[in-house]
Amino acid sequence: MVDEFWFAMEVLISGLLQGFMYSLVAIGFVLIIKSSGVFNFAQGSMCLFAALGFVSFWEAGLNFWVALGLALVMMIVLAVVIERVVLRPLVARPPLILFMATIGLAFLLEGLAQALWGTQPHGLELGIPDSPLEGLPVDISQFELFAAAISLLLVLALVIFFHRTRVGRALRAVSDDHEAAMSVGISLQMMWGITWAIAGGVALVAGIMWGTRLGVQYSLTLIVLKALAVLILGGFNSITGAVVAGLIIGGSEKLVEVYLNIIFGIGGVESFFAYALAMFVLLFRPYGLFGDEIIDRV
Template sequence: MPTQVAFFVEVLAGGLLAGVMYALVALGFVLIYKASGVFNFAQGSMVFFAALTFVSLTERGWNFWLALAVTLVVMVVLGVVIERTVLRPLVNQPQITLFMATIGLTFVLEGLSQLIWGSQPHGLELGIADVPIDWLSQKLNINISQFDIFAAFVAGALVAVLAVFFQKTRIGRALRAVADDHQAALAVGIPLQHIWAIVWAVAGFVALVAGLMWGVRNGVQYALTFTALKALPVLLIGGFESIPGAIIGGLIIGATEKLAEVYVGPMFGGGIESWFAYVVALLFLLVRPEGLYGEKHIDRV
């Protein structure tokens, strides 16, 4: 393969795979926004909290699976507690109030996790090294990290599990019902508060998965909370209410970001990767304000 093409493929694939990582974070936002109309600013700190809890447990000599299970339980409990203490008292309040509450929650969670586990950064290993796959680099001269591939598989599996949960189970159906129409859900006897607690618990689970993946990539440290900000352009592109949207949005952001950095960056002297995603998102806002997969409002004429 000519070097130019190989290089392009490498950049594109790297971008798409990075996009999957963004999508992982964006998923957590989508879940909560869909079910309760709350934009959960604290999703990033939940990611941080999950990763830090897991890494601290393993560093204390816990078995991998045990640590994973315990962290999962912690995240589920955390989700339920947040629903009880933050959201339930604010039910029926304007959206902006709830949004502000989640901003407050962000700082509480950040403080809490560092209070419990300390503030030094940790490295995280899942047994899959972040190194290029050998035969790809030898045969085609393309460097793609095997961990990226692994992360993509994990993300795919997670989405599949969520899809089955939403489509096939009684609770999943109730979740979609609540997302569609709160009032009607109440009227048929679906207890909104249970459903919200479940959604927060699921979002906690998604945060754990995202936290592990990002933890391996960048280390488990305070900066992990900023991954939430990376999810914003993904949501603007994909739409706040759509799981497929989050995935597609993530891929678009990941790919354009990397391609722009490599091919457009040099014109500006480089360093455009960190903000280019927002430019793309803004352009999208002008053309399609509801995002690619934003909920279609069904209007009968």
């Protein structure tokens, strides 16, 4: 009985930790949706691009931190270029057009990555073993714990930034009303540049974490698929929502997978459970669990 309990705990915890990894990707989307109202289709490609850049710098013999810093600078430059070349000319166009532009951007980034760094998959080893921590009744991967801690720190930093700083407040103002934000002297271009840069930084972290897990390769862009379910569940414009929804999905899909298999012998639920859950939530709370509720005056 006790063994069974610990087994359930182990499944749950490993699911939750995996959930943090989902959140890490989802946050990148949330940032850009908040500031420019665009669903950034290129977020996955940005993860890949950032991770590939980092790995290449590191493999070229640079110090870990130098490589990380260089990759970050690269993502910031990319953000500035995207703002200049893609967003600025499309200002005040319908969101669908911007969305299409990000699709183009996704393929452009993948092509660019291929041209710069080739198509070889790269292994990534951060030196944190993916083996269980000693001395606990459950097996918890050290790497997953580390990844969760990083995501948590990142989220904390972002929440403080959005709620306690002048620029953070301006970003929230922009997400509520572009034009009114302009009217008080907030530069939209500057704000978009900043959010895309932050989203680029988040993509770098997510890319490195998932790259360590799966290897840095082109299929890395597919990690956004799970993030999609996280977004729907948590709400497209809530960072807190992205974290909580990541945890809910990570935890529940593992439990469902394991126990459906044990009890009914049904397998493979993990791959689609998240979407089913997201769809179910969509029926009752169209703006997600934590999304900005639509304030309607009647």
